[in-house]
Amino acid sequence: MARENKNPLAMGESEPTAKINLVTEGLVTSAQDEQDSRESHGWERSLLTRLIKFLGNPAIRIELWDGYGEEGTADTPLIGTVRIKTRSAFNHIITNAMLGFGDEYCAGRVEIDGDLVDVLTECFSQISSGFGFFGIMEKMMTRRPRINSLLGSRENIQHHYDIDNNFYSLWLDHEMQYTCAYFAADDYTLEDAQLAKMDHICRKLQLRAGDRVIEAGCGWGGLARHMALYYGAKVTAYNISGEQIRFARERAQREGYQDRVEYVEDDYRNIKGEFDVFVSVGMLEHVGKGSYGILGKTIDAHLAPEGRCLIHAIGRNEPRLMNSWIEKRIFPGAYPPSLGEMMEIFEVGKFSVLDVENLRLHYARTLEHWLYRYNRSEHTVVSMFDDVFLRAWRLYLSGSIAAFLSGNLQLFQVVFARVRDNSIPWTREHVYPSD
Amino acid sequence: MARENKNPLAMGESEPTAKINLVTEGLVTSAQDEQDSRESHGWERSLLTRLIKFLGNPAIRIELWDGYGEEGTADTPLIGTVRIKTRSAFNHIITNAMLGFGDEYCAGRVEIDGDLVDVLTECFSQISSGFGFFGIMEKMMTRRPRINSLLGSRENIQHHYDIDNNFYSLWLDHEMQYTCAYFAADDYTLEDAQLAKMDHICRKLQLRAGDRVIEAGCGWGGLARHMALYYGAKVTAYNISGEQIRFARERAQREGYQDRVEYVEDDYRNIKGEFDVFVSVGMLEHVGKGSYGILGKTIDAHLAPEGRCLIHAIGRNEPRLMNSWIEKRIFPGAYPPSLGEMMEIFEVGKFSVLDVENLRLHYARTLEHWLYRYNRSEHTVVSMFDDVFLRAWRLYLSGSIAAFLSGNLQLFQVVFARVRDNSIPWTREHVYPSD
Numbered sequence: 001m002a003r004e005n006k007n008p009l010a011m012g013e014s015e016p017t018a019k020i021n022l023v024t025e026g027l028v029t030s031a032q033d034e035q036d037s038r039e040s041h042g043w044e045r046s047l048l049t050r051l052i053k054f055l056g057n058p059a060i061r062i063e064l065w066d067g068y069g070e071e072g073t074a075d076t077p078l079i080g081t082v083r084i085k086t087r088s089a090f091n092h093i094i095t096n097a098m099l100g101f102g103d104e105y106c107a108g109r110v111e112i113d114g115d116l117v118d119v120l121t122e123c124f125s126q127i128s129s130g131f132g133f134f135g136i137m138e139k140m141m142t143r144r145p146r147i148n149s150l151l152g153s154r155e156n157i158q159h160h161y162d163i164d165n166n167f168y169s170l171w172l173d174h175e176m177q178y179t180c181a182y183f184a185a186d187d188y189t190l191e192d193a194q195l196a197k198m199d200h201i202c203r204k205l206q207l208r209a210g211d212r213v214i215e216a217g218c219g220w221g222g223l224a225r226h227m228a229l230y231y232g233a234k235v236t237a238y239n240i241s242g243e244q245i246r247f248a249r250e251r252a253q254r255e256g257y258q259d260r261v262e263y264v265e266d267d268y269r270n271i272k273g274e275f276d277v278f279v280s281v282g283m284l285e286h287v288g289k290g291s292y293g294i295l296g297k298t299i300d301a302h303l304a305p306e307g308r309c310l311i312h313a314i315g316r317n318e319p320r321l322m323n324s325w326i327e328k329r330i331f332p333g334a335y336p337p338s339l340g341e342m343m344e345i346f347e348v349g350k351f352s353v354l355d356v357e358n359l360r361l362h363y364a365r366t367l368e369h370w371l372y373r374y375n376r377s378e379h380t381v382v383s384m385f386d387d388v389f390l391r392a393w394r395l396y397l398s399g400s401i402a403a404f405l406s407g408n409l410q411l412f413q414v415v416f417a418r419v420r421d422n423s424i425p426w427t428r429e430h431v432y433p434s435d
Numbered sequence: 436m437a438r439e440n441k442n443p444l445a446m447g448e449s450e451p452t453a454k455i456n457l458v459t460e461g462l463v464t465s466a467q468d469e470q471d472s473r474e475s476h477g478w479e480r481s482l483l484t485r486l487i488k489f490l491g492n493p494a495i496r497i498e499l500w501d502g503y504g505e506e507g508t509a510d511t512p513l514i515g516t517v518r519i520k521t522r523s524a525f526n527h528i529i530t531n532a533m534l535g536f537g538d539e540y541c542a543g544r545v546e547i548d549g550d551l552v553d554v555l556t557e558c559f560s561q562i563s564s565g566f567g568f569f570g571i572m573e574k575m576m577t578r579r580p581r582i583n584s585l586l587g588s589r590e591n592i593q594h595h596y597d598i599d600n601n602f603y604s605l606w607l608d609h610e611m612q613y614t615c616a617y618f619a620a621d622d623y624t625l626e627d628a629q630l631a632k633m634d635h636i637c638r639k640l641q642l643r644a645g646d647r648v649i650e651a652g653c654g655w656g657g658l659a660r661h662m663a664l665y666y667g668a669k670v671t672a673y674n675i676s677g678e679q680i681r682f683a684r685e686r687a688q689r690e691g692y693q694d695r696v697e698y699v700e701d702d703y704r705n706i707k708g709e710f711d712v713f714v715s716v717g718m719l720e721h722v723g724k725g726s727y728g729i730l731g732k733t734i735d736a737h738l739a740p741e742g743r744c745l746i747h748a749i750g751r752n753e754p755r756l757m758n759s760w761i762e763k764r765i766f767p768g769a770y771p772p773s774l775g776e777m778m779e780i781f782e783v784g785k786f787s788v789l790d791v792e793n794l795r796l797h798y799a800r801t802l803e804h805w806l807y808r809y810n811r812s813e814h815t816v817v818s819m820f821d822d823v824f825l826r827a828w829r830l831y832l833s834g835s836i837a838a839f840l841s842g843n844l845q846l847f848q849v850v851f852a853r854v855r856d857n858s859i860p861w862t863r864e865h866v867y868p869s870d
Binding site: 125183184317318338339340343346347350351352353354355356357358360361362405406407410419420421422424426427428429431432434 | 560618619752753773774775778781782785786787788789790791792793795796797840841842845854855856857859861862863864866867869
């Protein structure tokens with residue numbers, strides 16, 4: 001049965017719901033909890049006040065298990081209500097706001113009246129940056145990401161990406177692009193926008209027939225295929241997710257382009273040979289803060305003198321630890337760097353940054369498409385996994401929309417080249433052809 | 436007479452050549468030097484070997500006063516010869532390569548056989564990043580820039596920009612743009628490219644009629660005028676160079692747009708009121724490393740909720756101190772920050788970086804135009820100042836070309852906006868209109 005071995009929340013060890021409650025150990029158990037129908041105490045209500053304040057007084061009502069509730073002092077009409085249905089769920093949230101909220105929402109002990117995305121966006125937009133009791137608690141509890149050693153990276157990646165490919169195909173586009181799309185025009189479908197994203201990248205890289213391309217972190221292989229079939233490039237694409245590589249290879253075989261794209265199940269640190277183009281879309285988030293210099297050195301070691309490079313990654317405006325629930329339940333080892341932190345790649349690798357574009361709003365819209373399709377496939381998801389998984393991934397997709405809409409997350413595309421390379425383009429006109 | 440009070444090398448205190456030799460005090464004096472025609476010693480020759488090595492073995496010959504010379508081991512044909520004509524000049528260069536070379540070149544005790552720009556570009560391209568004897572000496576001797584307090588900034592700026600406006604008009608374009616132009620097409624003249632630069636910036640800022648613009652560091656007022664006359668913006672332009680402000684005001688009066696551009700002789704830190712657009716072209720280099728946070732806070736304090744911002748500045752690939760000769764003789768207090776260092780502006784100001792473009796090659800070409808016009812006006816420059824000044828500015832312009840061509844300097848245009856602003860443009864199509 002799928003539940004046991006496929007649920008990524010289980011980290012491949014045991015039954016998911018048990019894992020979800022891991023960090024609540026020592027708090028009131030679920031059994032006791034059900035029986036605890038006593039009214040909320042005065043000190044609990046005063047903690048609720050502080051929680052609302054920590055959230056920046058959003059236009060949200062938070063209600064405790066006994067119906068007692070408070071709301072932010074925002075002038076705008078109320079956007080929704082967060083109902084914390086048990087005392088233990090409240091304790092959990094008080095102890096560790098992000099992780100507690102996430103786990104309790106998944107377990108069904110927190111419910112949202114109103115639109116989940118709207119409620120989260122309001123909270124993410126108002127939240128203060130960490131003063132006071134909850135801010136300090138949050139900082140203390142926020143997990144430092146796992147170390148991304150060669151082995152650790154593999155485990156982290158498999159946790160997320162080796163979930164059944166059929167699951168992702170329920171809500172991704174035809175090309176299985178699991179990264180930010182590019183909505184070049186307002187009426188683009190998700191399919192249009194994913195193709196446009198690939199072309200946008202190829203144009204930025206001035207991709208030409210015969211170019212030797214290295215792709216680091218190739219997902220299900222869509223970009224490598226696009227570069228080979230439509231631009232005539234010779235692509236070597238690396239990925240440490242066995243499931244994704246298997247999928248990509250089978251497709252290349254079936255469609256007959258296996259001589260033009262080599263899918264390699266290996267780490268970007270093991271790249272070999274010289275290449276004209278380096279591209280990495282959505283991998284940097286998994287590289288981890290300690291390894292940017294290694295990435296820079298790796299590119300430097302293999303790039304041709306006039307090679308062109310592009311990194312596309314989720315980032316931040318300033319250094320900040322990952323949301324602890326996302327890091328624990330969804331993306332172990334992930335860390336979206338600030339633009340300043342990314343500079344280590346280019347400084348160590350002796351590169352010049354030529355072009356940075358921030359596509360934050362495009363990722364919000366991409367995720368809206370994914371969430372819509374995901375919700376449409378609700379019954380299939382439950383039948384593949386369970387209700388906790390369904391809620392977890394809904395929270396993850398919704399929270400990500402909120403993070404991009406509120407500016408907590410950014411999406412950077414960075415074009416770079418060797419410091420001495422004077423063959424770099426003079427303008428960016430080639431990215432915006434007039435036809 | 437112009438020489439005494441206008442020569443910026445004199446720092447407004449005394450006779451220029453005396454100042455030029457400031458740091459040579461304690462070394463062999465010029466009088467003794469002339470008489471010293473003894474052959475170079477073995478240890479001097481071995482220092483020359485190390486100097487060549489420090490320079491990365493460029494395709495350059497360096498010759499001592501007695502005709503003894505060495506050249507780098509580069510495979511390419513020899514680009515030129517640097518002739519060090521006296522023992523004291525050699526001692527000076529050995530003690531402090533950059534400052535010594537600059538001052539001795541100005542004083543005519545170092546001569547270049549071959550094209551000055553080519554020789555400097557070759558050296559800048561090959562130079563290693565600071566190991567060995569000269570690297571360490573250079574690091575020890577490289578000046579930390581002066582502190583840019585309100586008063587200090589004023590002195591630093593006046594040192595450079597309050598030189599006779601007639602001097603700059605000898606070699607700048609009609610609009611007196613003393614910053615990197617934008618050569619949108621290959622056949623652009625300097626005049627075309629400076630206009631294109633201003634339009635490029637206005638497009639990036641989506642400048643609209645009625646926009647309230649603050650310009651920080653407005654030079655001779657050309658961009659402010661352009662924004663007012665061609666885009667209908669209402670501009671308040673700050674500058675602490677009295678000469679430039681006087682020039683800008685007189686022109687506005689003469690051409691009748693003084694109601695649409697206010698030129699304010701004041702520091703950017705004293706900006707007042709709310710504005711829709713913040714723009715700063717070529718000022719950040721003078722802001723200094725300690726003040727980026729203040730700049731960020733200043734913008735944050737006055738920008739409208741959906742305000743658009745652009746900073747255009749010389750930068751670096753990695754943090755590095757300014758060339759000590761440039762910092763001492765040409766641009767006191769100047770410091771071109773790395774892109775990473777610039778991030779302090781945006782992090783402290785709570786902004787999102789939306790777009791970064793590197794226009795390094797455009798600055799090299801801009802400087803080539805300036806140098807060509809400057810050399811054409813050689814006699815006028817000497818009659819306005821003196822031969823030392825002529826050589827100093829020739830070295831500064833030539834060295835800057837070399838720095839941009841070799842990738843030692845970058846030119847970044849950064850567009851940014853408030854973190855919560857979702858009115859930001861979805862694409863950059865508006866910067867590249869198809870007509």
